[in-house]
Amino acid sequence: MKRPARIIGILVLTVIMLSTVKIYIANSVATSGIMLGKMEEEIGSLKLQNSIISEKLYSQSSLTQVYSKAQELGYTDKKSDYVISSQQSVALKQ
Amino acid sequence: MTWRYKTAFLGILVLFLFVIIRLFYWQVVKASELSQLAQKQYGTTIKLTPQRGLIKTSDGFPIASNKITYLLFANPKEVKNKEQTSAYLASVLNTNLASISASLLQDKFWVPVKYGVSLETKQKIEKENLSGIGFDSSYDRFYPEASMAAQVLGFVGKDDQGSDKGYFGLEGYYDRLLKGKEGLAIEVHDAFGRPILAKMNQSAGEVDGQNLILSIDRSIQFIAEKKLKQGIDNYGAISGMVGIMEPKTGQILAMASFPNFDQRSYQDFSDELYKNPFISDLYEPGSTFKPIVMSSALNSKLVKPDTKCTACAGPVTVSDYDIHTWNDKYIPNITMTEVIQHSDNTGMVFVAQKLGLDRMLDYLNTFGIGQTSGIDLQGEVFAPLRPKNQWYAVDLATTGFGQGISVTPIEILNAISTIANGGTRMEPHMVEAIESPDGSLVRIPPKALDSPITSETARVMTEIMVNAVNKGEASWVRLKGYRIAGKTGTASIPIQGHYDSTQTIASFVGFAPADQPKFVMLVILNRPSTSIYGAETAAPIFFNIAKSILEYYRISPEKE
Numbered sequence: 001m002k003r004p005a006r007i008i009g010i011l012v013l014t015v016i017m018l019s020t021v022k023i024y025i026a027n028s029v030a031t032s033g034i035m036l037g038k039m040e041e042e043i044g045s046l047k048l049q050n051s052i053i054s055e056k057l058y059s060q061s062s063l064t065q066v067y068s069k070a071q072e073l074g075y076t077d078k079k080s081d082y083v084i085s086s087q088q089s090v091a092l093k094q
Numbered sequence: 095m096t097w098r099y100k101t102a103f104l105g106i107l108v109l110f111l112f113v114i115i116r117l118f119y120w121q122v123v124k125a126s127e128l129s130q131l132a133q134k135q136y137g138t139t140i141k142l143t144p145q146r147g148l149i150k151t152s153d154g155f156p157i158a159s160n161k162i163t164y165l166l167f168a169n170p171k172e173v174k175n176k177e178q179t180s181a182y183l184a185s186v187l188n189t190n191l192a193s194i195s196a197s198l199l200q201d202k203f204w205v206p207v208k209y210g211v212s213l214e215t216k217q218k219i220e221k222e223n224l225s226g227i228g229f230d231s232s233y234d235r236f237y238p239e240a241s242m243a244a245q246v247l248g249f250v251g252k253d254d255q256g257s258d259k260g261y262f263g264l265e266g267y268y269d270r271l272l273k274g275k276e277g278l279a280i281e282v283h284d285a286f287g288r289p290i291l292a293k294m295n296q297s298a299g300e301v302d303g304q305n306l307i308l309s310i311d312r313s314i315q316f317i318a319e320k321k322l323k324q325g326i327d328n329y330g331a332i333s334g335m336v337g338i339m340e341p342k343t344g345q346i347l348a349m350a351s352f353p354n355f356d357q358r359s360y361q362d363f364s365d366e367l368y369k370n371p372f373i374s375d376l377y378e379p380g381s382t383f384k385p386i387v388m389s390s391a392l393n394s395k396l397v398k399p400d401t402k403c404t405a406c407a408g409p410v411t412v413s414d415y416d417i418h419t420w421n422d423k424y425i426p427n428i429t430m431t432e433v434i435q436h437s438d439n440t441g442m443v444f445v446a447q448k449l450g451l452d453r454m455l456d457y458l459n460t461f462g463i464g465q466t467s468g469i470d471l472q473g474e475v476f477a478p479l480r481p482k483n484q485w486y487a488v489d490l491a492t493t494g495f496g497q498g499i500s501v502t503p504i505e506i507l508n509a510i511s512t513i514a515n516g517g518t519r520m521e522p523h524m525v526e527a528i529e530s531p532d533g534s535l536v537r538i539p540p541k542a543l544d545s546p547i548t549s550e551t552a553r554v555m556t557e558i559m560v561n562a563v564n565k566g567e568a569s570w571v572r573l574k575g576y577r578i579a580g581k582t583g584t585a586s587i588p589i590q591g592h593y594d595s596t597q598t599i600a601s602f603v604g605f606a607p608a609d610q611p612k613f614v615m616l617v618i619l620n621r622p623s624t625s626i627y628g629a630e631t632a633a634p635i636f637f638n639i640a641k642s643i644l645e646y647y648r649i650s651p652e653k654e
Contacts (some may be wrong), residue, residue: 048231051162052213058238059158063316078645 116602124484137280144274147303149247149264151312152526158247158357161236164211164229166219170198173227174640179224183207186219194385210234226478241356243315245370246349246524248472249357250410251572261369264306264568266472271528274303279493281298305529309345314338314613318348325635326352330623331600336639337372337503338615340518341511341605343540344520346469373467373592376500376575381420381437381628382494382603382616385559386509387435390457393551396448399558406440412491417443420584432481434558435566437582439495446494451485454493460546461509468543469522471503476502496585497593503616506603511614512604513556516549518542567629568602571637575651578646579611580604580636582628587621597621600628602636612647615639 059065101631120128131520133139166187176198182311184191185209197205209232211219216229235250248263260269288522318336328332335351345490351371355363369375391397400531407426410417419439425432433441446454458464464479476501480489492498504522512519521541528536547555559579563572568582586593600622605614622631644651 048162048213051160054159055161055236058236060154061155062238062240063312064239064242067316 101273103118125383133280135253139278139280142277142279143232144276144300144301144302145531146235146250147268147274148305148380149272150307150316150529151310153312154307155238155307155312157239157242157310157312158235159236159238160233162213162231163209163211163229163234164213164216165433166207166211167228168198168205168207168231169203169226169228170200170205171203173564174225179227179355182224183219183227184473186387187211188213195403198594211475213495217430220546235357237357239312239316239352241626242312242319243348244354244357245351245368245372246471248358249355249368251360262473263370263471264308267470268306268525268558270305272303272359274531275299275301275574277301285560287613302531304531306525307527307529307535309343309347309525309526310524311347311348313646314643315348315350317646318639319350319352321635321642323352323637325631326619327618329600329625329631329633331619331621333371333620334618334635335372335503335550336615336617336635337507338639338643339507339511339522341514341520341611341614344508344511344522345525345526345540346522349524355369364368369473372503373469373471374405374502376475376477376502376600377618378499378585378588378600379496379501379502379506380583381496381600382506382510382583383499383501384434384437384442385448385513385555385581385603386458386461386463386506387454388430388549388558389513389547389555390461391445392430392554393448393457394449394453394545397430397445399429399431399554399569401430402459403430403438403441403444405444406433406438408440410440410491411485412443413488413524415491417491419470431558431561434581435562437495437567442490442494446490446594449494451490453484454490455479455485455545458520460544461504461512462507462543463501463561464497465505466506467502467508467522467542468526469526474502474504476505483599503618506601507614507616508606510581510603510616512544512546512610513552513559515552516547517547517552519546520542556608558574559604563604567627568633571629571634573637573641573644573651576606577608578604578606578637578640579608581635582633584626584628598626598628600626600630600632602628602632602634606638606640606644607649613648615643635648 134238145160148156148160151157168185170176176195180191180198181193182225183189184322187194189208193206197207209330210227219227220229246263248261248265250258250265251261252506253259258273260266260272265272273642289409315507318338322334322336325331333352337346339346349370350371354368360368388397392399404426404430406425422438424440425436425438428438428441430441430445432438433445449457458479458482464476466474466476473551486522489498506518508522519542521543523538523540525538527538530536556579559581560577563569563578563580566582568580572578581603583603585599586595587597589597599618599620601616601618604612607613617632617636617639619632619635626633
């Protein structure tokens, strides 16, 4: 008869302990919602900034933009190439 | 036990049994239904739209990116001064006043007012503190290079559920990869219906789309588009297109056509402009087809470069049809090298007849003519080769010089690329690698499809094509110091059963440097008006683009 009573006692104690831990954890994280909300807000804001900066960067570095800026600054297309190509080196020619 | 006790005990037992059955009904049978009902009371399920994958050129620049935009929505029951609010929104959003008024007059808690509102406009409206007006963020396609490669990219529209869907080009072909997977989140409300936490259970299956890394070289694409556009204007063509491919891998370096459309406002353009003519338009290739037939005959050892045509002294008659050369000039005993150099139709009839129908069909098949190229773009078409019993003697003869056969430009580009690649036909491909949201890359290896000719035949054919560039009709525009293999094409357009000699499709196909080709290119002009000939219209565009690409690759000319 002693043994079952001990087992029941241990079970009851375990239930009480687990309940206490659960109540403690529930209480300690109950206010984390606000912090979580703030963090989410911050993530959202950073994502937004990242998106805006990326958009600006891509627009400014597009070839279309670079080409039109170059034209504004007076750059023109290269008309011809100067290539030194000879079987004899330039030094030897002299 | 008296009967009274027994009755009372039984009664209580029945009552307990009833309670247990009822509990089982609510907690097991109806559990999910009740759970959904509870969820509705404390929160609403919202769809989390994943970010669509980016499309990047080979240098990693996103040619199709995403930009944050907003959906302006209203709760008409909370909007205080509907008339004033409608007028203000219409002026800021630059929208029809009537449509906004109609939205705000609806007897609903939530109505969408305007999609695609920019951040600046959102901030401007928020400053006014309008009651009953809110914003929801979403992503819209953003094209930093404007309409560059528009027909290659396709566009993003909506499906019948209102979700984003890619149409045409890469957006259509890779839609499932690009769009990712929608997720679900529960927005929890308090007793007054105000959201408590922004989101709960956020990681409920949302997966961003995968990025595509293209083989398209942004600089080459830019050069090709700019010079093609100039060429179309200069030669008064209705339209034009260019395709540039790396022969060794089959990767497309550039593909462009004009007129095109603006993906941001695709709905303002004709549907006809959405498709990519380089893969969706059939045409008669004309003389650009000659190298394919000639290399088939060379490979079969039926002719050699110095074989003389014994039937080229005048027009050739096949089944009551007289076949002339393009300029009605005839060179008796013309060699095969000269047949390509002078683009001699009678010489090609001689070659086609030597080849015979069976061999012709076999070679065309292995060159990929009459079938899809397998390019990873939505909308590719093909005209299958006619069954053998429907070929007449005249069909065989005209196929020799590229008439009476319909192909897409990608078929010709791929077939000529086979010659440039030493006789091995590669599958044309746009996407070089797929990038997962976590940054891991999956490369798509080049795929060899067939080997219609030997490397020796390819080398001989290359020499014939180099000779055609150096001494043929387009020699006036060739790039001195470079060995470039090429062929002009001037195809009459079949209209109501006959060929209209005043309207042509002018083209030029070739590759450079001829000995170790870095690129193969096909330029096509539709109905040029300043001249009908490919040598005078498409060829200058080809060499103009080729010059810039050779400079870009830092390949210097050599002394001639």
